[in-house]
Amino acid sequence: MTPKIVQKIKTAGINTLKSLWITTPILLAVIGLVGLFKTFITPQMIHTLFNKNVIHDTLIGTTAGAISVGQPFLSYIIGGELLQEGISMYAVTAFILSFVTLGIIQLPLEFSIFGARFTIVRNLLSIIFAILIAWITVITLHYLHGFFT
Amino acid sequence: MSQKKSTAKKSGMIMLSIVILLYIILYFYAPQKIFASLHANLKLLKMIAPILLIVFFLMALLNSFIDEKSIAKHLGKESGVKGWFIALFGGILSHGPGYIWYPMLEELRKKGALDGLIVAFLYARSIKLPWLPLMISYFGITFTLVLSFYVVLGAFIQGIITNMLERK
Structure with a gap:
Protein backbone atom coordinates (compact mmCIF):
# COMPACT_ATOMS: atom_id res chain seq x y z
CA MET A 1 0.00 0.00 0.00
CA THR A 2 1.47 3.35 -0.98
CA PRO A 3 1.71 6.16 1.62
CA LYS A 4 -0.76 8.13 -0.49
CA ILE A 5 -3.42 5.42 -0.16
CA VAL A 6 -2.75 5.05 3.59
CA GLN A 7 -3.19 8.81 4.00
CA LYS A 8 -6.41 8.67 1.97
CA ILE A 9 -7.82 5.88 4.16
CA LYS A 10 -6.80 7.77 7.31
CA THR A 11 -8.55 10.95 6.17
CA ALA A 12 -11.63 8.99 5.10
CA GLY A 13 -11.71 7.23 8.49
CA ILE A 14 -11.55 10.55 10.34
CA ASN A 15 -14.28 12.04 8.13
CA THR A 16 -16.49 9.01 8.70
CA LEU A 17 -16.02 9.19 12.48
CA LYS A 18 -16.91 12.90 12.32
CA SER A 19 -20.13 12.06 10.42
CA LEU A 20 -20.92 9.35 12.97
CA TRP A 21 -20.31 11.81 15.83
CA ILE A 22 -22.62 14.41 14.26
CA THR A 23 -25.38 11.88 13.51
CA THR A 24 -25.27 10.01 16.85
CA PRO A 25 -27.45 12.37 19.02
CA ILE A 26 -30.31 12.56 16.53
CA LEU A 27 -30.04 8.85 15.76
CA LEU A 28 -30.33 8.07 19.49
CA ALA A 29 -33.27 10.47 19.73
CA VAL A 30 -35.07 8.68 16.88
CA ILE A 31 -34.36 5.27 18.48
CA GLY A 32 -35.73 6.63 21.78
CA LEU A 33 -38.92 7.81 20.06
CA VAL A 34 -39.30 4.47 18.28
CA GLY A 35 -39.18 2.74 21.69
CA LEU A 36 -41.85 5.07 23.11
CA PHE A 37 -44.16 4.61 20.11
CA LYS A 38 -43.78 0.83 20.24
CA THR A 39 -44.92 0.78 23.84
CA PHE A 40 -47.52 3.55 23.94
CA ILE A 41 -49.18 3.21 20.50
CA THR A 42 -50.75 -0.25 20.41
CA PRO A 43 -52.23 -2.04 17.36
CA GLN A 44 -55.63 -1.79 19.11
CA MET A 45 -55.37 2.02 19.03
CA ILE A 46 -54.71 1.87 15.27
CA HIS A 47 -57.76 -0.39 14.80
CA THR A 48 -60.10 2.14 16.39
CA LEU A 49 -59.22 4.80 13.78
CA PHE A 50 -60.98 2.99 10.89
CA ASN A 51 -64.74 3.29 10.17
CA LYS A 52 -65.22 1.15 7.00
CA ASN A 53 -65.67 4.14 4.65
CA VAL A 54 -63.22 3.45 1.78
CA ILE A 55 -61.94 7.02 1.22
CA HIS A 56 -61.75 7.83 4.93
CA ASP A 57 -60.03 4.52 5.67
CA THR A 58 -57.49 4.92 2.85
CA LEU A 59 -56.47 8.32 4.24
CA ILE A 60 -56.45 6.95 7.80
CA GLY A 61 -54.42 3.93 6.61
CA THR A 62 -51.81 6.26 5.11
CA THR A 63 -51.68 8.40 8.27
CA ALA A 64 -51.63 5.44 10.66
CA GLY A 65 -48.81 3.85 8.65
CA ALA A 66 -46.84 7.09 8.79
CA ILE A 67 -47.04 7.36 12.58
CA SER A 68 -46.47 3.65 13.24
CA VAL A 69 -43.03 2.21 13.78
CA GLY A 70 -41.53 -1.26 13.86
CA GLN A 71 -40.53 -4.17 11.66
CA PRO A 72 -42.47 -4.45 8.37
CA PHE A 73 -44.08 -7.75 9.44
CA LEU A 74 -46.06 -5.79 12.07
CA SER A 75 -47.85 -3.93 9.27
CA TYR A 76 -48.77 -7.28 7.65
CA ILE A 77 -50.19 -8.61 10.92
CA ILE A 78 -52.18 -5.42 11.64
CA GLY A 79 -53.22 -5.23 7.95
CA GLY A 80 -54.37 -8.88 8.00
CA GLU A 81 -56.48 -8.26 11.10
CA LEU A 82 -57.99 -5.10 9.61
CA LEU A 83 -58.97 -7.06 6.47
CA GLN A 84 -60.69 -9.70 8.61
CA GLU A 85 -62.65 -6.95 10.32
CA GLY A 86 -63.99 -5.80 6.97
CA ILE A 87 -61.68 -2.81 6.39
CA SER A 88 -61.12 -2.27 2.64
CA MET A 89 -58.07 -3.58 0.79
CA TYR A 90 -57.39 0.03 -0.36
CA ALA A 91 -56.89 1.15 3.25
CA VAL A 92 -54.82 -1.88 4.22
CA THR A 93 -52.51 -1.51 1.19
CA ALA A 94 -52.05 2.22 1.89
CA PHE A 95 -51.27 1.36 5.51
CA ILE A 96 -48.64 -1.27 4.57
CA LEU A 97 -47.02 1.13 2.09
CA SER A 98 -46.86 4.18 4.32
CA PHE A 99 -45.67 2.02 7.23
CA VAL A 100 -42.38 1.47 5.38
CA THR A 101 -42.08 4.62 3.26
CA LEU A 102 -43.15 7.32 5.71
CA GLY A 103 -42.01 7.98 9.25
CA ILE A 104 -43.12 11.00 11.21
CA ILE A 105 -40.65 10.34 14.03
CA GLN A 106 -37.66 10.17 11.70
CA LEU A 107 -38.63 13.45 9.98
CA PRO A 108 -36.30 15.62 12.13
CA LEU A 109 -33.38 13.35 11.22
CA GLU A 110 -34.27 13.42 7.51
CA PHE A 111 -34.67 17.19 7.73
CA SER A 112 -31.30 17.77 9.42
CA ILE A 113 -29.39 15.51 7.01
CA PHE A 114 -31.03 16.21 3.64
CA GLY A 115 -32.46 19.69 4.22
CA ALA A 116 -36.03 21.02 4.06
CA ARG A 117 -36.67 20.96 0.31
CA PHE A 118 -35.62 17.35 -0.27
CA THR A 119 -37.50 16.12 2.84
CA ILE A 120 -40.74 17.90 1.91
CA VAL A 121 -40.66 16.72 -1.73
CA ARG A 122 -39.84 13.11 -0.78
CA ASN A 123 -42.50 12.85 1.92
CA LEU A 124 -45.23 14.53 -0.13
CA LEU A 125 -44.51 12.15 -3.02
CA SER A 126 -44.58 9.19 -0.62
CA ILE A 127 -48.01 10.22 0.73
CA ILE A 128 -49.47 10.69 -2.76
CA PHE A 129 -47.97 7.43 -4.04
CA ALA A 130 -49.13 5.41 -1.00
CA ILE A 131 -52.71 6.33 -1.97
CA LEU A 132 -52.16 5.97 -5.75
CA ILE A 133 -50.39 2.60 -5.51
CA ALA A 134 -53.00 1.28 -3.07
CA TRP A 135 -55.79 2.14 -5.51
CA ILE A 136 -54.06 0.87 -8.63
CA THR A 137 -52.99 -2.37 -6.88
CA VAL A 138 -56.55 -3.20 -5.78
CA ILE A 139 -58.01 -2.28 -9.20
CA THR A 140 -55.38 -4.48 -10.92
CA LEU A 141 -56.22 -7.35 -8.56
CA HIS A 142 -59.93 -7.00 -9.47
CA TYR A 143 -59.09 -7.16 -13.18
CA LEU A 144 -56.73 -10.12 -12.71
CA HIS A 145 -59.36 -11.91 -10.66
CA GLY A 146 -61.93 -11.32 -13.41
CA PHE A 147 -59.46 -12.45 -16.06
CA PHE A 148 -58.57 -15.74 -14.38
CA THR A 149 -62.10 -16.74 -13.31
CA MET B 1 -16.74 22.06 11.65
CA ILE B 66 -14.79 7.13 -5.12
CA ASP B 67 -14.49 10.66 -6.39
CA GLU B 68 -17.06 13.12 -7.68
CA LYS B 69 -16.31 12.16 -11.28
CA SER B 70 -17.24 8.51 -10.89
CA ILE B 71 -20.34 9.35 -8.80
CA ALA B 72 -21.43 11.73 -11.56
CA LYS B 73 -20.84 8.96 -14.09
CA HIS B 74 -22.78 6.25 -12.19
CA LEU B 75 -25.40 8.28 -10.29
CA GLY B 76 -25.26 11.76 -11.76
CA LYS B 77 -26.92 13.46 -14.74
CA GLU B 78 -25.06 11.27 -17.24
CA SER B 79 -25.81 7.98 -15.45
CA GLY B 80 -28.92 7.10 -17.51
CA VAL B 81 -30.45 3.61 -17.21
CA LYS B 82 -27.51 2.36 -15.14
CA GLY B 83 -28.21 4.97 -12.44
CA TRP B 84 -31.87 3.93 -12.15
CA PHE B 85 -30.87 0.28 -12.04
CA ILE B 86 -28.37 0.91 -9.20
CA ALA B 87 -30.87 3.05 -7.22
CA LEU B 88 -33.83 0.67 -7.54
CA PHE B 89 -31.96 -2.59 -6.93
CA GLY B 90 -29.80 -1.00 -4.23
CA GLY B 91 -33.00 0.07 -2.47
CA ILE B 92 -34.57 -3.38 -2.72
CA LEU B 93 -31.40 -5.10 -1.44
CA SER B 94 -30.59 -2.64 1.38
CA HIS B 95 -31.35 -3.77 4.94
CA GLY B 96 -32.39 -2.16 8.21
CA PRO B 97 -34.34 1.03 8.92
CA GLY B 98 -34.14 3.70 6.22
CA TYR B 99 -32.74 6.40 8.51
CA ILE B 100 -29.42 4.62 9.01
CA TRP B 101 -28.76 5.02 5.27
CA TYR B 102 -29.35 8.79 5.33
CA PRO B 103 -25.75 9.90 6.09
CA MET B 104 -24.36 7.78 3.24
CA LEU B 105 -27.04 8.96 0.81
CA GLU B 106 -26.31 12.59 1.72
CA GLU B 107 -22.63 11.90 1.07
CA LEU B 108 -23.58 10.64 -2.41
CA ARG B 109 -25.71 13.74 -3.00
CA LYS B 110 -22.80 15.99 -2.06
CA LYS B 111 -20.64 14.15 -4.57
CA GLY B 112 -23.14 14.74 -7.36
CA ALA B 113 -25.73 11.94 -7.21
CA LEU B 114 -29.14 12.99 -8.52
CA ASP B 115 -31.86 13.66 -5.91
CA GLY B 116 -34.28 11.59 -7.99
CA LEU B 117 -32.08 8.51 -7.65
CA ILE B 118 -31.92 8.97 -3.86
CA VAL B 119 -35.73 9.28 -3.73
CA ALA B 120 -36.08 6.15 -5.91
CA PHE B 121 -33.64 4.25 -3.65
CA LEU B 122 -35.59 5.21 -0.51
CA TYR B 123 -38.96 4.26 -2.02
CA ALA B 124 -37.72 0.95 -3.46
CA ARG B 125 -36.71 0.05 0.10
CA SER B 126 -40.39 -0.67 0.81
CA ILE B 127 -39.89 -4.02 -0.93
CA LYS B 128 -38.49 -6.05 1.94
CA LEU B 129 -37.10 -9.24 0.44
CA PRO B 130 -36.76 -11.16 3.75
CA TRP B 131 -40.40 -10.40 4.62
CA LEU B 132 -41.91 -11.27 1.21
CA PRO B 133 -42.77 -14.90 2.20
CA LEU B 134 -44.73 -13.53 5.18
CA MET B 135 -46.52 -11.01 2.97
CA ILE B 136 -47.42 -13.83 0.56
CA SER B 137 -48.80 -15.92 3.43
CA TYR B 138 -50.98 -13.01 4.61
CA PHE B 139 -52.16 -11.50 1.33
CA GLY B 140 -51.35 -14.05 -1.41
CA ILE B 141 -48.75 -14.20 -4.14
CA THR B 142 -50.75 -12.15 -6.69
CA PHE B 143 -51.14 -9.22 -4.29
CA THR B 144 -47.42 -9.36 -3.38
CA LEU B 145 -46.28 -9.45 -7.01
CA VAL B 146 -48.66 -6.68 -8.15
CA LEU B 147 -47.76 -4.44 -5.18
CA SER B 148 -44.02 -5.00 -5.66
CA PHE B 149 -44.30 -4.16 -9.36
CA TYR B 150 -46.13 -0.90 -8.63
CA VAL B 151 -43.66 0.00 -5.86
CA VAL B 152 -40.74 -0.24 -8.30
CA LEU B 153 -42.70 1.70 -10.93
CA GLY B 154 -43.72 4.26 -8.28
CA ALA B 155 -40.13 4.65 -7.08
CA PHE B 156 -39.03 5.31 -10.68
CA ILE B 157 -41.80 7.87 -11.33
CA GLN B 158 -41.11 9.67 -8.02
CA GLY B 159 -37.44 9.85 -8.96
CA ILE B 160 -38.30 11.39 -12.32
CA ILE B 161 -40.67 13.93 -10.70
CA THR B 162 -37.95 14.87 -8.17
CA ASN B 163 -35.41 15.41 -10.94
CA MET B 164 -37.91 17.54 -12.89
CA LEU B 165 -38.57 19.68 -9.79
CA GLU B 166 -34.83 19.97 -9.24
CA ARG B 167 -34.32 21.47 -12.70
CA LYS B 168 -36.87 24.24 -12.05
Missing part, protein backbone atom coordinates in the same frame (compact mmCIF):
# COMPACT_ATOMS: atom_id res chain seq x y z
CA SER B 2 -18.80 23.73 8.93
CA GLN B 3 -21.89 25.81 9.71
CA LYS B 4 -24.26 23.11 8.39
CA LYS B 5 -22.58 20.33 10.39
CA SER B 6 -22.59 22.39 13.58
CA THR B 7 -26.32 23.17 13.10
CA ALA B 8 -27.03 19.46 12.53
CA LYS B 9 -25.16 18.55 15.71
CA LYS B 10 -26.97 21.28 17.69
CA SER B 11 -30.45 20.26 16.47
CA GLY B 12 -29.58 16.62 17.21
CA MET B 13 -28.61 17.50 20.78
CA ILE B 14 -31.82 19.52 21.24
CA MET B 15 -33.93 16.64 19.97
CA LEU B 16 -32.12 14.11 22.16
CA SER B 17 -32.66 16.35 25.20
CA ILE B 18 -36.40 16.58 24.40
CA VAL B 19 -36.64 12.78 24.09
CA ILE B 20 -34.79 12.27 27.41
CA LEU B 21 -37.14 14.79 29.07
CA LEU B 22 -40.12 12.92 27.59
CA TYR B 23 -38.82 9.68 29.12
CA ILE B 24 -38.43 11.34 32.53
CA ILE B 25 -41.96 12.82 32.44
CA LEU B 26 -43.55 9.58 31.21
CA TYR B 27 -41.65 7.60 33.85
CA PHE B 28 -43.84 9.21 36.53
CA TYR B 29 -46.95 8.40 34.51
CA ALA B 30 -46.18 4.81 33.46
CA PRO B 31 -42.83 3.49 34.75
CA GLN B 32 -43.41 -0.06 33.43
CA LYS B 33 -43.96 1.23 29.93
CA ILE B 34 -40.78 3.31 30.12
CA PHE B 35 -38.78 0.21 31.07
CA ALA B 36 -40.42 -1.64 28.15
CA SER B 37 -39.46 1.27 25.85
CA LEU B 38 -35.85 1.18 27.05
CA HIS B 39 -35.79 -2.56 26.47
CA ALA B 40 -37.16 -2.00 22.93
CA ASN B 41 -34.46 0.66 22.33
CA LEU B 42 -31.71 -1.74 23.36
CA LYS B 43 -33.08 -4.43 21.06
CA LEU B 44 -33.26 -1.95 18.18
CA LEU B 45 -29.71 -0.73 18.86
CA LYS B 46 -28.43 -4.31 18.82
CA MET B 47 -30.24 -4.92 15.54
CA ILE B 48 -29.04 -1.80 13.74
CA ALA B 49 -25.47 -1.69 15.11
CA PRO B 50 -24.01 -4.14 12.54
CA ILE B 51 -25.87 -2.44 9.67
CA LEU B 52 -24.72 0.95 10.93
CA LEU B 53 -21.13 -0.28 10.90
CA ILE B 54 -21.54 -1.47 7.30
CA VAL B 55 -23.06 1.90 6.31
CA PHE B 56 -20.18 3.85 7.88
CA PHE B 57 -17.62 1.49 6.37
CA LEU B 58 -19.23 2.10 2.96
CA MET B 59 -19.08 5.83 3.68
CA ALA B 60 -15.35 5.58 4.43
CA LEU B 61 -14.80 3.70 1.16
CA LEU B 62 -16.87 6.29 -0.66
CA ASN B 63 -14.82 9.10 0.87
CA SER B 64 -11.47 7.57 0.04
CA PHE B 65 -11.77 5.77 -3.27
